[in-house]
Amino acid sequence: MYLDHFGLTELPFGITPDTSYTVITRSHQEALNTLLVALNSGEGFIKITGEVGTGKTLLCRRLLQALPEGSVSAYLPNPYLAPRTLLLALAEELGVEVSVDSDDYHLLQSVNRALLAHAAADRQVVVCIDEAQAMPLETLESLRLLSNLETEKRKLLQIVLFGQPELDRKLAEPSVRQLLQRIAFHYRLGGLAREEIANYLAHRLRVAGYRGDVVFGPRAVRCLHRASRGTPRLLNILAHKSLLAVYGEGKHAVRPANVRRAAADTEGAASAGWW
Numbered sequence: 001m002y003l004d005h006f007g008l009t010e011l012p013f014g015i016t017p018d019t020s021y022t023v024i025t026r027s028h029q030e031a032l033n034t035l036l037v038a039l040n041s042g043e044g045f046i047k048i049t050g051e052v053g054t055g056k057t058l059l060c061r062r063l064l065q066a067l068p069e070g071s072v073s074a075y076l077p078n079p080y081l082a083p084r085t086l087l088l089a090l091a092e093e094l095g096v097e098v099s100v101d102s103d104d105y106h107l108l109q110s111v112n113r114a115l116l117a118h119a120a121a122d123r124q125v126v127v128c129i130d131e132a133q134a135m136p137l138e139t140l141e142s143l144r145l146l147s148n149l150e151t152e153k154r155k156l157l158q159i160v161l162f163g164q165p166e167l168d169r170k171l172a173e174p175s176v177r178q179l180l181q182r183i184a185f186h187y188r189l190g191g192l193a194r195e196e197i198a199n200y201l202a203h204r205l206r207v208a209g210y211r212g213d214v215v216f217g218p219r220a221v222r223c224l225h226r227a228s229r230g231t232p233r234l235l236n237i238l239a240h241k242s243l244l245a246v247y248g249e250g251k252h253a254v255r256p257a258n259v260r261r262a263a264a265d266t267e268g269a270a271s272a273g274w275w
Contacts, residue, residue: 191230
């Protein structure tokens with residue numbers, strides 16, 4: 001591997017979300033600002049959508065880190081659950097002790113009591129649901145009913161949905177139209193702009209320990225932007241493969257030819273035929 005070749009302590013372009021590698025891009029900062037404003041205003045439902053690989057999970061983790069001290073958060077990464085199972089998962093995330101044999105009424109009552117206790121202590125409860133486009137319609141409807149839990153002054157929990165564009169189509173279904181009407185804040189994540197990519201690449205290399213000369217020059221950056229369309233996950237894959245190619249050549253600067261070969265070997269990358 002190329003770690004020693006570039007003087008790195010770890011791989012700089014992994015595809016697993018890692019907040020230590022976070023680069024504050026315009027789209028992500030706007031999305032985070034939208035989330036914090038919406039949560040601060042007490043909104044019950046907030047929606048963030050974006051194509052595969054645009055950093056929704058990373059944004060979710062940034063949000064959880066940015067919540068005010070004393071907030072209570074629950075993170076559900078796999079929402080492909082039946083309504084009752086979702087309620088059990090939520091109870092577990094919130095630290096509510098319930099019996100799996102409890103009927104739905106008593107299960108909901110246990111969750112409600114826990115939420116009321118948090119509200120009495122002036123603690124904000126935020127539930128983040130990743131990959132929300134996978135949630136069955138009946139589970140989405142049960143989530144809406146759960147959001148009805150409130151006092152005279154505030155919602156007992158606030159729910160943030162993170163999903164691919166398919167989530168919008170699912171929420172347009174007549175059976176969940178009431179939930180759609182409750183979403184007051186929404187943001188659509190975009191890819192990185194071309195002028196953001198050079199900083200993105202350099203930052204990740206620095207975090208991984210690189211201290212040498214420029215690896216990705218302007219021409220390589222231009223090729224990476226076109227091949228990845230600014231999608232962070234694709235950009236990471238292409239940058240990693242480009243570094244492998246440069247390492248194989250015994251060099252330290254990525255050339256456009258390295259990027260083109262990486263793109264030809266990567267599913268989802270734009271074909272070099274048009275750039």
